[in-house]
Amino acid sequence: MRHEVRFSGYGGQGIILSAVILGRAAALYDGKYAVQTQVYGPEARGGASMGQVVIDDEPILYPEVAEPDIFVIMSQQGFEKYGVLAREDAVMLIDADLVRSRPACRCCEIPATSEAKSTLGREIVANIVMMGALVAATGVVSREAIERAVLDSVPKGTEELNLKALKRGFELGERACNL
Amino acid sequence: MSRVEFMQGNTACAEGALAAGCRFFGGYPITPSTEIAETMARRLPKAGGVFISMEDELASIAAVIGAAWTGARAMTATSGPGFSLMMENIGYAAMTETPCVIVNIQRGGPSTGQPTRAAQGDMLQCRFGSHGDYSTIAITPNSVQEMFDLTAKAFDLADRFRVPTFLMADEIVGHMRERVTIPDAVKVTRSSPLAEDTLPFEAGEDGIPGFAPFGSGRSVHVTGLTHDERGYPDTTDPEAHDRLVRRLVAKVESARREIADYEVVNPDAETVFVTYGPPSRTVEQVMRDRPDDSIGHLRLRVVWPFPEFALQVFPNAEVFLMPELNMGQMVREVQRHVDQPVVSIPKIGGELHTPAELVRALEVYR
Numbered sequence: 001m002r003h004e005v006r007f008s009g010y011g012g013q014g015i016i017l018s019a020v021i022l023g024r025a026a027a028l029y030d031g032k033y034a035v036q037t038q039v040y041g042p043e044a045r046g047g048a049s050m051g052q053v054v055i056d057d058e059p060i061l062y063p064e065v066a067e068p069d070i071f072v073i074m075s076q077q078g079f080e081k082y083g084v085l086a087r088e089d090a091v092m093l094i095d096a097d098l099v100r101s102r103p104a105c106r107c108c109e110i111p112a113t114s115e116a117k118s119t120l121g122r123e124i125v126a127n128i129v130m131m132g133a134l135v136a137a138t139g140v141v142s143r144e145a146i147e148r149a150v151l152d153s154v155p156k157g158t159e160e161l162n163l164k165a166l167k168r169g170f171e172l173g174e175r176a177c178n179l
Numbered sequence: 180m181s182r183v184e185f186m187q188g189n190t191a192c193a194e195g196a197l198a199a200g201c202r203f204f205g206g207y208p209i210t211p212s213t214e215i216a217e218t219m220a221r222r223l224p225k226a227g228g229v230f231i232s233m234e235d236e237l238a239s240i241a242a243v244i245g246a247a248w249t250g251a252r253a254m255t256a257t258s259g260p261g262f263s264l265m266m267e268n269i270g271y272a273a274m275t276e277t278p279c280v281i282v283n284i285q286r287g288g289p290s291t292g293q294p295t296r297a298a299q300g301d302m303l304q305c306r307f308g309s310h311g312d313y314s315t316i317a318i319t320p321n322s323v324q325e326m327f328d329l330t331a332k333a334f335d336l337a338d339r340f341r342v343p344t345f346l347m348a349d350e351i352v353g354h355m356r357e358r359v360t361i362p363d364a365v366k367v368t369r370s371s372p373l374a375e376d377t378l379p380f381e382a383g384e385d386g387i388p389g390f391a392p393f394g395s396g397r398s399v400h401v402t403g404l405t406h407d408e409r410g411y412p413d414t415t416d417p418e419a420h421d422r423l424v425r426r427l428v429a430k431v432e433s434a435r436r437e438i439a440d441y442e443v444v445n446p447d448a449e450t451v452f453v454t455y456g457p458p459s460r461t462v463e464q465v466m467r468d469r470p471d472d473s474i475g476h477l478r479l480r481v482v483w484p485f486p487e488f489a490l491q492v493f494p495n496a497e498v499f500l501m502p503e504l505n506m507g508q509m510v511r512e513v514q515r516h517v518d519q520p521v522v523s524i525p526k527i528g529g530e531l532h533t534p535a536e537l538v539r540a541l542e543v544y545r
Contacts, residue, residue: 040295062464
């Protein structure tokens with residue numbers, strides 16, 4: 001089945017990296033096909049950044065995302081620009097500390113940034129907390145695959161911190177989405 | 180053991196070049212091609228090669244031509260504005276029969292246009308952009324795997340035919356990430372060496388002279404002026420010019436069956452899409468979503484020299500449809516080779532045709 005996952009937040013949160021990690025998990029460790037794309041613009045720091053991934057069991061022909069069924073939104077501006085038109089049967093995970101609005105579709109509120117800051121001590125892993133919640137809530141890739149893809153993609157010396165963030169994300173995802 | 184990666188198209192292009200033995204990159208980084216230069220800057224010195232960040236694109240292509248004449252496999256990568264600046268020396272490379280690879284990750288033009296958006300707007304420029312008559316080879320990948328495979332292939336074609344060879348990619352395949360298999364080694368075919376009893380620009384029946392780069396022991400005079408078989412200028416004799424330029428064109432055009440690389444699906448169809456690059460993937464999607472085999476598809480991996488004989492593979496064709504990310508460029512080439520109507524489905528602005536857009540076109544033109 002084809003899934004289209006869209007990540008948005010502000011430049012600097014690791015939004016594009018999140019999309020790359022998810023694509024990597026699907027394509028290299030879950031035996032699926034994945035195409036990752038992103039919006040390139042002057043969004044290096046602060047502006048609304050967006051990355052997306054198509055995941056399918058079959059080879060992916062049309063590579064673009066038409067209508068995402070899964071959203072991960074980590075800023076209010078990101079919601080307004082890339083999340084507000086989500087279709088009704090989509091699932092949206094939002095960072096509850098950073099996004100004021102709520103979508104019409106099913107919504108899981110994840111306190112990723114405050115969790116990253118207080119429990120984990122590093123705000124920078126908020127995107128990995130969101131990634132854990134995404135995988136727990138949707139099962140779009142397996143937990144084993146996402147763990148391996150995270151370990152491939154993070155700087156040396158931060159593996160333990162990122163794995164902790166991912167596992168905290170699994171828990172928050174299960175709780176927020178009533179699993 | 181080959182390795183499997185989840186990789187960006189531009190990175191795969193650089194890896195394909197390295198695998199093919201490219202050991203020189205001269206370039207001036209430009210969006211959306213920059214990751215190619217970045218990867219080459221990191222990787223080439225460790226592979227015993229040379230990376231030079233040049234002062235502009237005129238110098239970039241000049242450095243590549245010089246490097247090629249030392250016998251190195253050499254390349255540059257750019258996008259529209261840089262490609263325009265390279266035109267004069269691309270003609271010099273054609274005239275001097277310098278094997279080199281020029282990657283164009285196309286973006287929206289004209290001028291600086293849309294740096295971060297995809298286009299296929301330079302397809303005629305890569306064929307006719309420099310002054311005078313000449314022929315070159317242009318290749319159009321539609322996936323990250325092909326960014327690797329076809330970049331490697333471009334070096335072989337450049338060497339075999341002694342022509343500047345273009346990888347005409349675009350922002351979509353340049354920036355997307357997909358799974359790619361990187362083999363341990365790729366097969367490499369180099370230029371034929373110049374035989375001892377042969378003049379430097381004396382060619383046999385295939386029109387391709389043997390190549391004697393600097394340092395190979397032969398003394399070769401290289402000039403952009405019209406030259407004789409020795410390489411010495413001969414700029415007023417009509418016959419000398421006619422003989423040289425006809426050979427430069429014929430060595431590529433007469434080999435177009437050998438150079439051709441294309442895919443055919445449903446050759447009995449009456450309605451046939453002709454594509455190259457990413458729009459081919461939208462067509463493949465539309466075909467997979469249909470219950471029948473009523474739509475044909477010709478997908479070109481090599482667009483220049485144009486393989487007009489591939490259009491004859493569809494004997495029942497009543498109409499050819501051509502989605503391109505420009506206002507209709509290669510469609511002119513198709514139109515002049517067939518009697519059936521050829522419909523352009525142009526799209527500009529930076530986004531790929533959607534499946535729904537092509538389904539609508541089918542409803543209108545079938």
